[in-house]
Amino acid sequence: MGCGWGSLLLFMAREYSCRTTGISPAARQHAYISGRARELGVADRVSTRQGHFEEIDLPAGGFDAVTMLGSIVHMPDLTAVFARARALLRRDGTLYVSESCFRNAAAHEAFHSRAGTRFVGEKIFGWGDMRPVSELVRGAEDAGFSLIGLEDLTADYRRTIDGWLANVRSAADDIERIRPGLAGELERYLEIANAGWGYTTKHYALTCRKAR
Numbered sequence: 001m002g003c004g005w006g007s008l009l010l011f012m013a014r015e016y017s018c019r020t021t022g023i024s025p026a027a028r029q030h031a032y033i034s035g036r037a038r039e040l041g042v043a044d045r046v047s048t049r050q051g052h053f054e055e056i057d058l059p060a061g062g063f064d065a066v067t068m069l070g071s072i073v074h075m076p077d078l079t080a081v082f083a084r085a086r087a088l089l090r091r092d093g094t095l096y097v098s099e100s101c102f103r104n105a106a107a108h109e110a111f112h113s114r115a116g117t118r119f120v121g122e123k124i125f126g127w128g129d130m131r132p133v134s135e136l137v138r139g140a141e142d143a144g145f146s147l148i149g150l151e152d153l154t155a156d157y158r159r160t161i162d163g164w165l166a167n168v169r170s171a172a173d174d175i176e177r178i179r180p181g182l183a184g185e186l187e188r189y190l191e192i193a194n195a196g197w198g199y200t201t202k203h204y205a206l207t208c209r210k211a212r
């Protein structure tokens with residue numbers, strides 16, 4: 001849910017022969033994913049739908065697993081999102097959520113309305129709230145999930161941000177053609193993101209089971 005450019009869909013289809021369904025409101029991602037699925041020979045196992053997870057029509061109890069990698073941060077109503085994920089899963093199905101979070105409630109309170117955080121929310125995310133992981137745990141538990149794993153992925157995600165920084169630097173000329181100054185803005189944003197990474201911000205993964 002919030003499948004981006006489809007990396008996980010394609011990986012699960014290719015490596016584990018899973019049938020995968022990706023949901024994203026972003027129109028351009030769908031044609032890209034179906035093209036890659038054809039190239040990789042997994043088109044029969046990968047489908048996508050355009051829309052918002054909270055609203056799109058999907059079969060209740062129709063999925064073994066639901067994943068949300070870096071997408072719950074864009075969804076304002078946590079209660080609705082966890083309830084929807086649970087409704088889509090079969091009994092014993094698994095929900096995997098990985099997300100960037102302020103390190104605790106106090107850091108969220110102190111930083112979330114600062115100019116730098118507002119820049120990320122408005123210019124990078126569109127809309128986003130980097131809730132502390134305790135809010136995600138509460139949301140999952142309140143929806144009836146059993147928490148079966150909580151992992152700190154901060155060090156792994158630092159490498160992801162380093163990768164984005166390298167991409168911005170190597171594609172700076174193309175990015176500047178979109179808007180002069182954009183490459184520099186993105187570079188500063190990513191450098192600052194990694195400077196606070198592990199201090200004010202973290203990245204966690206929650207694994208939850210629909211145990212009953």
Ligand SMILES: C[S@@+](CC[C@H](N)C(=O)[O-])C[C@H]1O[C@@H](n2cnc3c(N)ncnc32)[C@H](O)[C@@H]1O
Nearest residue numbers: 002003004023024025026052053069070071074
């Ligand atoms: C930061 S990207 C992460 C993409 C992908 N999961 C990954 O790890 O590369 C967030 C994704 O969530 C999608 N998204 C945002 N709001 C959404 C919503 N309400 N329902 C479904 N997808 C949403 C965006 O279009 C985008 O594809």
